[in-house]
Amino acid sequence: MLRHLDIRDMLLIDRLELDFRPGLNVLTGETGAGKSILLDCLGFVLGWRGRADLVRSGAAQGEVTAVFDLPTDHPGRTILTDAGIPAGDELILRRVNGADGRKTAWINDRRASGEVLRALSETLVELHGQHDDRGLLNPRGHRALLDAFAAVDLGPVRAAWAARREAATALAQAEASLAAVKGEEEFLRHAVAELDTLAPQPGEEAELDTRRRAMQGAERIRGDVSRALRTLGPEGAEGAMLEAVRWLDGAAERAEGRLEAPVASLQRALIELGEAVSGVETALEAMDFDPHELESTEERLFALRALARKHDVLPDDLATLADELRERLSRIDAGEGDLARFRADLATAEAEYLQAAARLSATRAAAAKRLDAAMADELAPLRMERAVFETRLASSEPGPEGQDMVAFTVATNPGAPSGPLDRIASGGELSRFLLALKVCLARGNDALVLIFDEIDRGVGGATADAVGRRLARLSEGAQVLVVTHSPQVAALGGHHFRVSKSVADGMTTSTVAALGQSDRVDEIARMLSGEEITAAAKEAARALLGG
Template sequence: MLTALSIRDVVLIEALDLDFGPGLGVLTGETGAGKSILLDALGLALGARGDSGLVRHGAAQASVTATFDPPADLASLLDENGIEAEAGEPLIVRRVVKADGGSRGFVNNQPASAALLRELGARLVEIHGQHDDRGLLNPRGHRALLDTFARLDSAGVAASWQSWRGAETALAEARAEIEIATRDREWLDHAVAELDALAPEPGEEEALAERRRVMQRSEKIAEDLNALTDALDGSDGALARMRQAARILDRIAPDHPALSEALAALDRAVIEAGNAGDQVNEAARALAFDPRALEDDEARLFELRGMARKHRVQPDDLAALADELRGRRSRLEAGEEDIAALEQRARAARDAYVEAAAKLTKARTAAAARLDAAVAGELPPLKLDAARFRTTVAPLPEEQWGAAGHDRVEFEIATNPGAPYGALIRIASGGELSRFILALKVALAEEGGAATMIFDEIDRGVGGAVASAIGERLHRLAGRAQLLVVTHSPQVAARGAAHLLIAKRNDGVVTRTGVRQLEPGERREEIARMLSGAIITDEARAQADRLIETA
């Protein structure tokens, strides 16, 4: 429900703050007073085109803020768009338009796109008028309106649709894969044979590269190891010379204590040198390799890397690629059986969808008859006795089937006996169209819709009993939703729970539009003015009293 509207610098409105309550609120005023400006301002907040022409002359920008008591089902939409909203808190929608062009939207003081404002607006407010080309006049929404009227749940049909679409997608993918595989069968056989012959293993490239590195390093230090062995343990090596020196010292050591110490030190050196030689020999044995092994490893590494480049994968992924290609070949070989199974599944899913959609069509057809009867009952009081209304439920071509079934639903009218049925917007005149919209809305009202409905001069061109009938039906609608009605009809105005007067004032320099809520006495005067014109007579006041009393 719309609870407040704040307007700043929009056309002739300098500053305006309005509060709204439940029930029927009426907006009246003389022709040209600016009633359309009020609706344009609300439309701006709800995502309408941000025209800089709406900015009041001399102002830098215009702004409109609409405050709503939002329905619970808006929470998911707000969450999807990153808008924070506390449960139980009002929803504040604001739009700013600059005089030099450009606009910004906000929801709960958080930036929001015009598209989001429009989506919120469609959920929060319905606007109906003679020139409304959306809502009830848009055939694209008629199916949803009929389903809402009949309380039809199309979730089962939607699930069947998704199942069928999924089966068709799987079938198409399988057919495409087999077509590609068949076209590339020769290549596939060759690739699998190559990979099978190579027999790559995960991690093999890294192991080969490490082993090659070790062998290449060993090759480089082999000469140094040989030289070291000769230097230590050769016939003329250090170890042989130290042993010869030890033998000489052994003969002469008794001649002097220092020679004995020298002999002991030399013995120790011989032992350490021997140990060093043993370590060098052990390393040489460990680093020894067969040159053919290095060649084999390098050849294997070259093959692995070459195959990886050929298939544009990493060497470690070759084993997985081989499995994948073998799987593709296996699927190709078993493809016909798979296709047959998928075709059967798709046929079964289609049959299930068609059956579910047919049940929905039957329910819609029955609901259409009930809706037609309900609308027909509303037409005579609105002086549309000769008119006929019908809801057509017709099959769609298969390419247009969808999650909501395979029906095209459209509301049609014939305004005169014997005249053909046609779309509402093409057949009805302005006044007739307004009354048809009201009749249809009354028939649909019990099954929900937006919490706020606005009727823009829906009573234009009618009076007397017809205006009274319109007022009575608007009053009935207001028992289920908040209604705001821009009206020139005193019969409608008398039904209002709240009465707003829109008027222009001129201080000799600037013209401004203002809106104020009327007190009971002021309301009586305004309805009397609507009855009698510029000069308000006592008879008009008395008639206004009667209208208010009987409302």
């Protein structure tokens, strides 16, 4: 609810403070008194785009402050939370317009952008008039209005749409993945065959390199060891020592014991020499290898290293790479089966969505008939009993809210072509259409402040009374502000404000005053009789106020 409006130095307003109340608030005054200025100022503080020259002549800046009550379940709280603005039970909007055109806004004393302000305003105020383009005349919002009238639960359709979208995404990803690996299928099959043929094992490269180095080392020293063995063997040192021992043994008997010690030393040396020869022979046997083994070892080692360089991995990682490539190849082989499963999932999700959307379409079609009947009942008292209101449903692109396009159309006379509200109805007719539609769509206890700007223009008498009674009915569940020239409408207001204009010291100023009961009689009498208020007009005003 809009509780307070404070305007300073805006257009014709010097300083103005207004307190509004629940129910039907009516604003009246002579033409040109400045009633539209109030709406301009309210639109300004709500961030609406409007006229640029708002600052009062001679003032450095203009300022508007609006105070709203904000219930705990008000949708505006979500916008405040998203914008990082604290929300209490009271919402204070303040906006300043400098004489240079620069605008600054605050929400609860926090600087706020015009975008946040406008988003918040859509949860606070709804304006209706002959040039309404924000609410009921906007075809893009007709489906939501019909859904609200029908109390539609969009949850099942939204869930089915989300499931359909997820299935379509999964299929697209599977197709893209398969297409990507199919492009390398030839490479994968060749690489896997090559790796399977070689069958590399972790640690094999180091083992082969060690064996190769050992064989290469043995090949380099084996000749020296063989020559050493020949030098130490029977044809070398061992043979010579044995020959020396034989010579010394033959001479020992005649040497009177002088050769016993040398012979013993030679015999010990022969034992040590035999052990040395045996060790060299063992070493030589260990160095013995098949040259073909060295060749095959080198070939495999070089093959491992070449394949590792080809795939830009370490030789020890070739086995892991082979597993990865086989897995990618298996996805190709299994890909078509996966695609079939994803296509089946999408077909199921599509069918479930279409069923949910069809149920929603049937609900909307039934609600459209009820809305058309309700509109017929509302239009008759508004002297539009010959007009035909029709809610039309047509197919649209599927989406999270179904596959229906909704449009409100009218025909003002039987046999006349029907069309959009704002193209077929005249100004006065349009106002009554909008009022009837709003009455039918009202949900009660509405969070929005409803503003009707001269929606009763061009009607009078019983029709004006019917307009007023519908506005009063709307105000039972919401706060309604009405700018009106109709005494019948004004008399039904719960709270009455008069807008007037005066000139002092060459400066024109608009003021707004809350009216008591006697002042209301005078104001409604003025509306009935004109500038001269007669006794008969006052009596008629009292009759209107008495209901």
